[in-house]
Amino acid sequence: ILNVEQSPQSLHVQEGDSTNFTCSFPSSNFYALHWYRWETAKSPEALFVMTLNGDEKKKGRISATLNTKEGYSYLYIKGSQPEDSATYLCAFKGGGADGLTFGKGTHLIIQP
Amino acid sequence: DVKVTQSSRYLVKRTGEKVFLECVQDMDHENMFWYRQDPGLGLRLIYFSYDVKMKEKGDIPEGYSVSREKKERFSLILESASTNQTSMYLCAASIGRGTEAFFGQGTRLTVV
Numbered sequence: 286i287l288n289v290e291q292s293p294q295s296l297h298v299q300e301g302d303s304t305n306f307t308c309s310f311p312s313s314n315f316y317a318l319h320w321y322r323w324e325t326a327k328s329p330e331a332l333f334v335m336t337l338n339g340d341e342k343k344k345g346r347i348s349a350t351l352n353t354k355e356g357y358s359y360l361y362i363k364g365s366q367p368e369d370s371a372t373y374l375c376a377f378k379g380g381g382a383d384g385l386t387f388g389k390g391t392h393l394i395i396q397p
Numbered sequence: 398d399v400k401v402t403q404s405s406r407y408l409v410k411r412t413g414e415k416v417f418l419e420c421v422q423d424m425d426h427e428n429m430f431w432y433r434q435d436p437g438l439g440l441r442l443i444y445f446s447y448d449v450k451m452k453e454k455g456d457i458p459e460g461y462s463v464s465r466e467k468k469e470r471f472s473l474i475l476e477s478a479s480t481n482q483t484s485m486y487l488c489a490a491s492i493g494r495g496t497e498a499f500f501g502q503g504t505r506l507t508v509v
Binding site: 286386388 | 401432438439497
């Protein structure tokens with residue numbers, strides 16, 4: 286079973302502050318790294334799919350970076366808003382015929 | 398948008414019953430997955446399928462089987478339900494290996 290670690294496990298952030306969290310994954314046999322947002326009572330939704338070392342992707346106030354050589358990715362949220370409260374999941378896809386391996390998630394709470 | 402529909406939102410079954418969880422996707426995606434989500438353990442892959450009549454074991458296949466007779470439908474079967482299979486079950490579909498996964502709304506199964 287592949288080891289995909291996310292930190293921190295949970296995070297309380299004041300509205301308006303920026304924040305970031307980490308996903309670490311195997312640095313060998315890399316194919317793709319995904320980020321998902323999972324809001325309460327909804328389904329997980331993809332934020333980013335990243336495949337190239339050094340990739341940086343952005344969607345509004347949220348961005349992500351990827352380092353496949355050292356096996357980590359950062360997710361950044363600028364100017365946090367209450368609607369950003371959710372669990373953020375990263376998922377690793379290796380080069381073999383297997384599915385996505387998810388981390389346990391970072392539970393983000395934005396305090397007004 | 399891809400729509401992934403799971404047949405039940407909530408289900409209560411008795412120990413020893415045979416349980417079917419159904420998942421249907423409407424976008425002709427090749428790949429389908431079943432995950433379970435438990436507190437503190439994150440999303441864990443049970444089974445996946447890359448084509449009709451094809452199935453592969455994930456990380457925790459024991460006590461489960463699957464069926465994919467048609468491309469749009471992927472069923473998860475609990476041969477003899479046990480209390481340790483009480484969990485949230487999520488189905489997902491993706492167009493290619495490593496591409497964005499689209500999730501269903503989840504089935505919360507309770508085995509009593």
